[in-house]
Amino acid sequence: MKLTWMLGGLACVASNAHALLRPAADDKDERKAWTVRATKIYTSTGRTIDKGVVIVNNGKISAVTPGSDEGDASTELRVYAVTAGLIDASARIGVSMDAVEQSREVAPEVRVASAVDLFSPAWERQVECGVTTVLVNPPDRDVIGGLGVVLKTAGDNAIAKRTLKPDAVLRGAMGSDPSQGNHPAFGRPTDFYSRRPTTRMGVEWEWRKAFFDTAQSKQDASKKFPGVERLEEVLAGKLTLSIQAWTTQDIRTAVFLKEEIEREGFGKPRLFIDAAAEAWKEPQLLARSKTPVVLPPFPVGGRTDDGAFMAWNVAQLLQEQGIVVALSAHGNSELDGRLAMQAGYAMRGGLSFDEALAAVTINPARLLGVEDRVGSLEVGKDADLVLWNGEPFEPTARVVGVIVDGVLRVDPRPKQ
Amino acid sequence: MSHLISRTFVSTALSLGLLALAPDAHAGNGKIAIKAGRVITMVGPDIVNGVITIEDGRITGVSADAKAAWDAEVLDHPELVAFPGWVEAHSNRGMDRPNENVPVAPFLDVRDSIDPISFYFEDSLRAGVLTINVQQGNACVIGGQGMVVKPFGLTIEQMLVKQGSGLKLVAGARPGRSRATQAQELRKAFLDLRQYLDKLVQDKQDGKDYARREALFQGKDLEKEENKKGRAFEGTANWKVPGLEAIPRGEIDDQKEPLLRLVEGKLPAFMYCDSGSSVQLALDVARANGFLANTVLVLEGDSWKAADAILEAGVPVVLSPNLMYVERDPLTGKETETFVPKVFSEKKIRFALQSLNPSAQSLWFQAAQCVANGLDRTAALEAATRTPADILRLGKRVGSLEQGKDGNVVLLSGDPLSVRSTVQYVVIGGNLVYDRSKDVRMKHLMNGVEPNNTAPGGVMLDASGHPCNDAPTVDEKSKTDKGEKPPEEKPHDDHKDEPKKD
Numbered sequence: 071m072k073l074t075w076m077l078g079g080l081a082c083v084a085s086n087a088h089a090l091l092r093p094a095a096d097d098k099d100e101r102k103a104w105t106v107r108a109t110k111i112y113t114s115t116g117r118t119i120d121k122g123v124v125i126v127n128n129g130k131i132s133a134v135t136p137g138s139d140e141g142d143a144s145t146e147l148r149v150y151a152v153t154a155g156l157i158d159a160s161a162r163i164g165v166s167m168d169a170v171e172q173s174r175e176v177a178p179e180v181r182v183a184s185a186v187d188l189f190s191p192a193w194e195r196q197v198e199c200g201v202t203t204v205l206v207n208p209p210d211r212d213v214i215g216g217l218g219v220v221l222k223t224a225g226d227n228a229i230a231k232r233t234l235k236p237d238a239v240l241r242g243a244m245g246s247d248p249s250q251g252n253h254p255a256f257g258r259p260t261d262f263y264s265r266r267p268t269t270r271m272g273v274e275w276e277w278r279k280a281f282f283d284t285a286q287s288k289q290d291a292s293k294k295f296p297g298v299e300r301l302e303e304v305l306a307g308k309l310t311l312s313i314q315a316w317t318t319q320d321i322r323t324a325v326f327l328k329e330e331i332e333r334e335g336f337g338k339p340r341l342f343i344d345a346a347a348e349a350w351k352e353p354q355l356l357a358r359s360k361t362p363v364v365l366p367p368f369p370v371g372g373r374t375d376d377g378a379f380m381a382w383n384v385a386q387l388l389q390e391q392g393i394v395v396a397l398s399a400h401g402n403s404e405l406d407g408r409l410a411m412q413a414g415y416a417m418r419g420g421l422s423f424d425e426a427l428a429a430v431t432i433n434p435a436r437l438l439g440v441e442d443r444v445g446s447l448e449v450g451k452d453a454d455l456v457l458w459n460g461e462p463f464e465p466t467a468r469v470v471g472v473i474v475d476g477v478l479r480v481d482p483r484p485k486q
Numbered sequence: 487m488s489h490l491i492s493r494t495f496v497s498t499a500l501s502l503g504l505l506a507l508a509p510d511a512h513a514g515n516g517k518i519a520i521k522a523g524r525v526i527t528m529v530g531p532d533i534v535n536g537v538i539t540i541e542d543g544r545i546t547g548v549s550a551d552a553k554a555a556w557d558a559e560v561l562d563h564p565e566l567v568a569f570p571g572w573v574e575a576h577s578n579r580g581m582d583r584p585n586e587n588v589p590v591a592p593f594l595d596v597r598d599s600i601d602p603i604s605f606y607f608e609d610s611l612r613a614g615v616l617t618i619n620v621q622q623g624n625a626c627v628i629g630g631q632g633m634v635v636k637p638f639g640l641t642i643e644q645m646l647v648k649q650g651s652g653l654k655l656v657a658g659a660r661p662g663r664s665r666a667t668q669a670q671e672l673r674k675a676f677l678d679l680r681q682y683l684d685k686l687v688q689d690k691q692d693g694k695d696y697a698r699r700e701a702l703f704q705g706k707d708l709e710k711e712e713n714k715k716g717r718a719f720e721g722t723a724n725w726k727v728p729g730l731e732a733i734p735r736g737e738i739d740d741q742k743e744p745l746l747r748l749v750e751g752k753l754p755a756f757m758y759c760d761s762g763s764s765v766q767l768a769l770d771v772a773r774a775n776g777f778l779a780n781t782v783l784v785l786e787g788d789s790w791k792a793a794d795a796i797l798e799a800g801v802p803v804v805l806s807p808n809l810m811y812v813e814r815d816p817l818t819g820k821e822t823e824t825f826v827p828k829v830f831s832e833k834k835i836r837f838a839l840q841s842l843n844p845s846a847q848s849l850w851f852q853a854a855q856c857v858a859n860g861l862d863r864t865a866a867l868e869a870a871t872r873t874p875a876d877i878l879r880l881g882k883r884v885g886s887l888e889q890g891k892d893g894n895v896v897l898l899s900g901d902p903l904s905v906r907s908t909v910q911y912v913v914i915g916g917n918l919v920y921d922r923s924k925d926v927r928m929k930h931l932m933n934g935v936e937p938n939n940t941a942p943g944g945v946m947l948d949a950s951g952h953p954c955n956d957a958p959t960v961d962e963k964s965k966t967d968k969g970e971k972p973p974e975e976k977p978h979d980d981h982k983d984e985p986k987k988d
Contacts, residue, residue, distance in 0.1 A: 191814070191821055350934045370843045372931055381934030405810050405855055406847045414905035415846060419932065465854035466903050 102129040102476030106455060107141045110151040112462065114431040114446035116424065124152055126453040129476030134447045149471060149482050153427060153462055154447050155202025155454030156409050159364045159434035160344050160398035163192035163206065164221075170211040175248065175266060176280045178240055179297030180216030182208040188227045195403035196223045197479050200410055200456035200469040203234060203435070203444050207344075210243035210314050211250070213267070213276040217241070217300065218312065220438050222454075224474040235440050239312040240304050244320035245376050248273050274323050278330070281305065285336040305337025310439065313341065316366070316376035318348040325359045342437050344398075347378035353391040362394035362437055367407055368415040382419035389425050396434035397426075414463040426463055457482045517541050518916050519554030520561045520895050522568035526902065528871050528886035538568060540893035543915040548887045561918065566897040566910055570887045571616030572849035575804045575838035575874035576632075576756060576784050580606040584623025586630070589660075590675045592653055592744040594630025596620045597642050606844050607637035607645075611920050612928060613848035614896040614909045615841065617647060617875065617884045622654040624758045624786075625661055627671045629654035631744060632756065634878055636894075638912075638919045651878055653748050657768035658760025658786065669767050676775045679745050680725055686738070687729040697737040708736045721750040723776035754780045754879070756804075765792035769799050782877050788813070790826045793833050802836035802877050807847075809839075809855050825859040827869065838874035854903040867902070 104126040111119040113134060123141075125133040141148060169185035171177040186206055196204065202223055208215035220235040242248075249267050267273050284301040287293040303309035313324040321343055328341045341359075343349070345366040349356060356363060365385060366374050374380050381387075388395045397416055399409040413426040421429070435445025443452050453476040460467030471482030518540045525536030527548055537552040538545060547553075554560060578584040581599040600620055610618060616636055622629030632652050635645040657672060659665045686697055701708060708714060713736025719727040738746065747753040755777050757768040765783065772778040778799060783789070786806045796803060811824045830837040839852040849870040856866035875885025883892045893916035900907035912920035922928060929935040 191819060194821070368846065370845060370847070379934075381930075382932045383934065387934070406842055406851065411905075418846070418905050418908075460858065464858075464903075464905055465851050466857040468858040 101478075102453070103127050104453075104473060104476070104478065105141065105146040106152055106457065106471075106473075107137070107139045107146055107148045108150060108152040108457070109139050110461075111447065112151060112153045112427055113448065114154050114427055115448060124447060124455060126455070126473060126476050129453050131447060131449055131451050131453050131455075133449060147457065147471060147478075147482055149457040150460055151458040151462055151467075152447065153200075153456045153458070154431045154445060154451075155456055155472070155474065156200045156430045157203040157396075157434040157438070157445060158196070158201050158398050158401070158409050158430075159205045159342075159396045159437055160366070161196065161201065161204035161206060161401045162209075163196065163204070163401035164188065164190050165206060165209060167209055167211070170209050171216065172265070174296075175213045175276050176295070177208075177212055177216050177297060178214050178280075178300035180208060181219070181237065182206055182216055182241075183219040183229050183233065183236060186219070186221070186229060188229065188232065192401060192403070193223050196401070197472050197474065198469065199399075199403050199408040200472055201399075201408075202454040202456070202472065202474045203440065205238060205312075205434075205438055207239070207241040207312065210241075210247040212242070213248045213273055214240065214242040214280060214301075220440055222474055224472075224477070224479045234443060235438060237309070238438050238440075239310045240300055241312050241314075242277065243314040244273060244277075244323050245270065245314070245316055247314065247376070248276075270320070270323075274327075277323075277327055281327070281331055281336060285334070304339050305331065307338045307340050309340075310437070311339045311341045312344050312364075314344045316345050316347045316374055316378040318351045318378075320376070321346050321349060321352070322355065325355055325361055328361065329359060342394075345375070345400075347374040347376075347380035347384070349393075350381045350384040350387050353388055353393060356388065356393050357391040362396070362433075363388055364396045364398050364434070364437070365412075365416075367399050367402055367412055382415070384419065385416035385426070385429060386420035389421060389429075394433050394437065395425075395429050396437055397429045410463055410469065411465065414465060417463060423463070516543065516916050517555050517558035518561060518893070518913060518918070519552075519558045520568060520897070520913060521563065522566050522897060523564045525568040525887060526570070526867075527888065528570055528867060529888055535564065536568065538887060538895055540895075540913070540916040543893050545887060545889055545891050545893050547889055561897070561911065561913070563897055563910070565899075567900060567902065567907075568887065569614065569896045569898055569902050570871055570885060570891075571614055571894045571896045571912070572870050573838075573872075573874035573878070573880075573885055574610070574615050574618040574841060574849065575782070575877050576621050576840060577618055578621065578623045579844065580604045580618070580620055580635075581622075584629075585625045586622075589627040589671060590678075591626065591630050592628045592675075592748070593741045594622065595650075596622060596630065596633050597646075597649070600633070600635065600642055600645070602640050602642065602645055607635075608927070609844035610637040610848070611912055612909055612922075612925065613841075613844060613850065614898065614902070614912065615844070615849055616894045616896065616912065616914060617878070617880065619651050619756075619874075619878050621652065621756050621784075624656050624658065624760075626654070626656055627660070627668065628675055628745070629656065631753070634880065636914050638914050647883075648878070648880060650753060652754035652756045652782065653744060654756050654758070655768070655771075656758045657764040657771065658758055659764075665763065668764075672767070672771055673774075675745065676723075676749070676771070679742055679749065680727065682739070682742055683719075683727040683730060683733075683746070686733050687727065690732050691729070697733070697739070700739070701737050704740075706736050708734060710736065712736075719750070721776040723749050724774050748777050748780075749775050751777060751780055754782060756782050756784055758784045758786070759789045759792075760786045762788050762791040765789050765795060769795060769801075772799075772801075785826075787811075790824065790829045793829050793835060797833050797835050802838070802873070803830060804838045804840055804874070804877070805830070807840045807842040807852070809852065809859075827856050827866075828860060831856075831861050831865055836873055836876070837869055838877055839870045850902055850907075854905075857903060863903070 106124045111122045119136050121139040123137040164186045171180045205218050205220050207218040217237040218239040218241045220238040221232045225232050249269055283293040284298050304311050315321045315324045324343055328339055342362040344364040346363045347366050349363050372379050385395050397412040399412050413430050417426050432445040435441040444454055455473040457471030458467050459470045472480040520538040525533040533550050536550050539547040539552050539554050582601055619632055619634045621632035631650050634648040634651045636647055639645040659668045714734055716731045716733050718731040759765045759768050772781045781801045784804045809826055811826055814821050841848045853866040853870045857863055872885040875881045895913040897911040898907045899910055910922045
């Protein structure tokens with residue numbers, strides 16, 4: 071252990087020297103090697119290190135070990151606590167309603183990556199909140215809106231370079247969003263025939279028709295429609311399906327859809343339900359179908375979108391039932407709504423700290439299939455680190471430093 | 487052993503179904519002793535295993551070895567933390583409507599607008615906010631008089647802590663008006679007062695008795711001592727009303743009188759500012775009319791940029807609930823953040839915090855954010871306890887746990903600034919008014935446990951449909967006090983009916 075640390079330290083010193091020789095461009099320190107000392111290292115692997123060091127080299131974590139929390143403040147970063155970069159599996163940033171494909175209700179071939187605005191100030195705000203990886207989905211005004219993409223929140227301003235996983239999920243929605251207003255998502259209706267469906271039952275029908283046609287199209291080519299290949303991937307379990315469903319009735323519809331597909335022998339979809347505010351009402355349903363859940367931000371006064379009621383203990387209740395839970399802030403960066411506070415609120419509802427940490431790091435990483443790169447502090451993973459000045463998720467603590475891919479994006483050192 | 491909470495209280499609480507909203511429901515002898523594992527007094531170091539004794543609604547002792555009277559009830563919770571309760575210096579909530587549609591209305595009083603059974607007060611009690619200054623909203627010029635209440639009681643009288651806490655004035659442009667119009671209307675209100683008073687004096691000198699006849703017509707008792715006498719114009723305004731001593735005070739129109747009290751330094755002012763420039767207006771108006779010394783500024787937006795002017799004026803402030811001010815450069819798009827309490831703390835200006843909402847982001851959350859952003863813990867706690875108490879001129883009654891203060895105590899499951907802490911008990915004026923284990927609505931919000939059923943009249947029904955009027959025995963009560971989970975609802979498996987095939 072000690073040897074690893076020393077080797078890491080040496081490597082770090084070497085690259086520090088390198089960084090010093092290289093003139094800093096644009097006043098930005100782009101070096102990718104850091105030594106972070108902390109009183110607490112929460113690794114998201116179930117292990118907590120009291121007084122230790124995380125060493126970052128070349129954008130990757132090269133060591134996570136116990137060690138003194140005292141060090142050379144001029145070359146190292148010293149903070150109270152370190153966690154892995156936070157992951158939001160439902161960050162609603164960087165896309166506007168312009169990204170709604172209006173030609174069809176079922177548009178599985180549409181890639182939201184083509185519409186993401188990397189120049190929105192929301193990205194920097196997320197970084198400052200400690201969020202380093204996000205899933206960006208198409209807006210939920212189509213029944214099946216298209217393909218979501220997993221992105222880093224900082225880095226080069228080019229989608230390809232920020233992409234952690236392209237086409238990570240196929241995204242769709244139950245409930246009132248896809249049927250809201252029998253008119254275009256924006257602008258005036260241009261003809262008599264406006265958008266369909268207009269009801270919850272219409273939304274459900276579109277879902278079932280899409281999968282039925284996909285299954286039929288193997289025999290009957292006339293059933294094929296644009297993007298059918300993506301639905302085939304979903305049926306084959308190769309592409310994760312993410313469905314937004316706030317209320318119990320919509321959660322039921324999504325789970326029943328999955329179970330119906332399995333019963334009919336169409337395939338075995340990997341489903342997770344997003345924004346499942348009322349998941350606490352029927353946790354056994356989700357446990358039965360082994361469906362993971364992404365929770366929406368805790369609302370003030372209990373009510374969320376779609377009139378759903380979210381009890382404070384929902385995360386703890388689901389976790390007790392063995393359901394994988396991820397938390398989301400839906401892109402909120404306010405002091406009281408950011409992802410770190412969502413983890414705090416889940417703790418207020420009874421979730422343990424370790425589970426709350428998992429719900430904003432390793433759980434969403436697994437849901438999105440990027441756990442080999444991010445989601446915990448382990449040697450070899452991307453150097454996405456959040457540095458805290460107190461116990462993470464308590465409102466008495468703040469994110470003071472953020473490292474993304476080894477680059478220090480928020481500097482914890484006092485300004486000179 | 488020690489859960490000698492009055493049976494009367496418990497049964498009242500149950501029969502109301504929710505909280506025991508009727509004050510004095512506690513039919514005890516007014517003596518209570520609260521033992522807690524840690525007592526945060528706010529006036530010195532925390533006391534480990536402290537005892538707070540309360541008699542006749544006042545604290546009689548706070549120490550590690552305070553002796554309770556032999557006949558006092560004892561609330562013994564070594565696992566809990568005792569805290570004085572948060573103080574809200576300014577709130578527009580709990581009213582039916584925060585503003586009248588008359589822009590200058592100093593004669594209005596929130597006591598006519600407060601709704602005692604509003605969820606706001608219930609939530610405040612749950613959050614441990616025990617003293618609230620309810621003031622009119624900001625869509626006015628002069629809104630009326632506020633009132634300090636406790637979040638407990640079915641009538642205004644029961645909730646009352648202090649009447650006439652202050653007059654609400656608005657220096658920031660109200661919706662639909664320009665800044666200039668707002669400034670003009672605010673200044674004109676004082677000019678109108680001055681002209682009205684001058685005319686009263688002139689009429690009296692001319693031998694006209696319109697004012698007297700009007701007062702008698704309105705049914706005022708002009709023979710009452712305070713109405714009978716005239717008094718010379720007091721106050722330090724840059725204008726005077728010569729000859730006012732000739733006017734019996736009872737003859738002054740009730741619609742104007744509160745503004746005169748403000749000018750004479752007998753009523754504090756809560757002046758709302760939405761920007762740095764409105765701070766300047768507020769201070770100008772307060773100076774010109776002689777009430778600067780009794781002014782509290784209620785700040786919003788970028789008002790913090792006028793911190794130097796506020797420091798020079800020496801007035802305390804109530805900060806916006808949005809503690810982080812984000813400013814975006816319109817040209818470069820670059821965002822800069824300013825943590826507002828830090829600005830005031832560094833300049834040593836007295837400031838009080840406001841809740842963002844009455845539930846999860848109440849005063850505890852605001853104080854915790856101050857700690858996260860570099861204020862020291864004591865300063866953060868004081869900004870939501872002692873400072874607002876001082877601002878409301880209730881420094882001798884609330885804001886800390888000291889002998890002689892109101893018997894208000896919150897018992898928390900942990901540190902008041904932790905996201906995991908919850909309010910377990912609240913004692914107001916020596917009466918136990920909140921017990922979380924009996925809070926049916928909290929169980930619904932927290933655990934999704936719906937109240938079994940509520941019959942008309944708010945009577946809780948038990949599982950078999952009978953009203954649960956009987957108080958639990960002491961043994962039953964101590965069980966629930968040990969923090970045992972409420973019985974979980976059995977998962978009802980009614981999803982066997984699968985959807986039909988296509």
